[in-house]
Amino acid sequence: MAQNTTVPTAGHDEHHHESTVVFGFWVYLMTDCIIFGSLFATFAVLRNQFNGGPTPHELFEFGGLGLETALLLLSSITYGFGMIAAHKTQINSVIMWLGVTFLLGLGFVGLEVREFAHLIADGAGPDRSAFLSAFFTLVSTHGLHVTCGLIWIVTLMVQLMGTTEIPERMMNKLTCLSLFWHFLDIVWICVFTYVYLASMI
Amino acid sequence: MSNPNTSSSGESHGSVSSYLIGFVLAVILTVLSFGVVMSHSLAPTGTLAVLSVLALVQVLVHLHYFLHMGGGSEARWNNIAFVFTVAFVSILIVGTVFVMANTSMNMMSR
Numbered sequence: 001m002a003q004n005t006t007v008p009t010a011g012h013d014e015h016h017h018e019s020t021v022v023f024g025f026w027v028y029l030m031t032d033c034i035i036f037g038s039l040f041a042t043f044a045v046l047r048n049q050f051n052g053g054p055t056p057h058e059l060f061e062f063g064g065l066g067l068e069t070a071l072l073l074l075s076s077i078t079y080g081f082g083m084i085a086a087h088k089t090q091i092n093s094v095i096m097w098l099g100v101t102f103l104l105g106l107g108f109v110g111l112e113v114r115e116f117a118h119l120i121a122d123g124a125g126p127d128r129s130a131f132l133s134a135f136f137t138l139v140s141t142h143g144l145h146v147t148c149g150l151i152w153i154v155t156l157m158v159q160l161m162g163t164t165e166i167p168e169r170m171m172n173k174l175t176c177l178s179l180f181w182h183f184l185d186i187v188w189i190c191v192f193t194y195v196y197l198a199s200m201i
Numbered sequence: 202m203s204n205p206n207t208s209s210s211g212e213s214h215g216s217v218s219s220y221l222i223g224f225v226l227a228v229i230l231t232v233l234s235f236g237v238v239m240s241h242s243l244a245p246t247g248t249l250a251v252l253s254v255l256a257l258v259q260v261l262v263h264l265h266y267f268l269h270m271g272g273g274s275e276a277r278w279n280n281i282a283f284v285f286t287v288a289f290v291s292i293l294i295v296g297t298v299f300v301m302a303n304t305s306m307n308m309m310s311r
Binding site for chain 1 (some may be wrong): 214215220224225228234235236238239245256259260263264267278279283285286294
């Protein structure tokens with residue numbers, strides 16, 4: 001197992017296997033993956049159980065979905081630029097990129113909450129049919145993860161403010177959040193493909 | 202998913218160009234996914250098959266360019282945990298869909 005005790009300056013040669021902390025976080029992500037796998041399996045079973053209620057064709061629209069996808073995809077690359085800046089110890093640049101990532105993520109959550117509010121107002125809430133129960137559970141679990149990621153981003157921005165160097169411990173935090181954020185983007189690929197697009201064929 | 206560059210210095214955590222390549226690939230794959238559904242150019246089964254392939258490729262692109270998964274010895278335990286999870290989740294999803302499809306057929310609920 002990776003047991004390197006890299007000093008911050010040598011951190012340039014390594015990526016997310018510097019420490020057991022990052023490996024531990026990776027294992028957590030794998031368990032998270034199993035949670036999402038279970039929710040996807042549930043959705044796959046219940047996706048046609050409309051109980052006379054609205055179908056995906058009546059509920060989903062391409063515009064909002066495309067915008068949400070674009071925001072999350074953009075936030076992935078802006079976080080990546082933040083990590084590159086972190087490896088170069090350009091702290092102001094890291095804070096700036098984290099801020100951009102935060103705004104994009106906030107936009108995503110905002111659009112999702114707006115979509116949910118519309119659905120519920122139209123009588124298509126999670127209590128309407130098995131399909132909608134499974135839909136809300138899966139998509140809001142992802143949304144909740146993104147929200148936690150937003151809180152985490154703000155926390156790290158505050159911790160970075162006023163510092164002049166990035167110690168290994170801070171680098172580990174940034175790396176863990178990087179894994180988390182990119183992982184959520186991967187889950188979103190599966191959501192927009194199998195939950196939205198596959199239901200709109 | 203093997204990346205021969207992981208050992209070379211500075212490459213492993215990605216550069217601006219590798220992030221941009223990953224981003225452009227991801228955008229292309231996403232647009233193709235949306236396009237294939239919006240254009241209705243294929244039969245439903247064909248569309249689903251194309252969507253699945255595009256999603257799989259995009260997941261691999263993200264794993265490689267954003268999560269920097271590679272075949273280096275440093276990443277060995279990460280990869281083992283990953284392979285186990287993929288196997289576990291595949292059995293979970295395929296098994297669930299298979300069993301529940303049989304159940305609903307035998308109970309004539311569809």
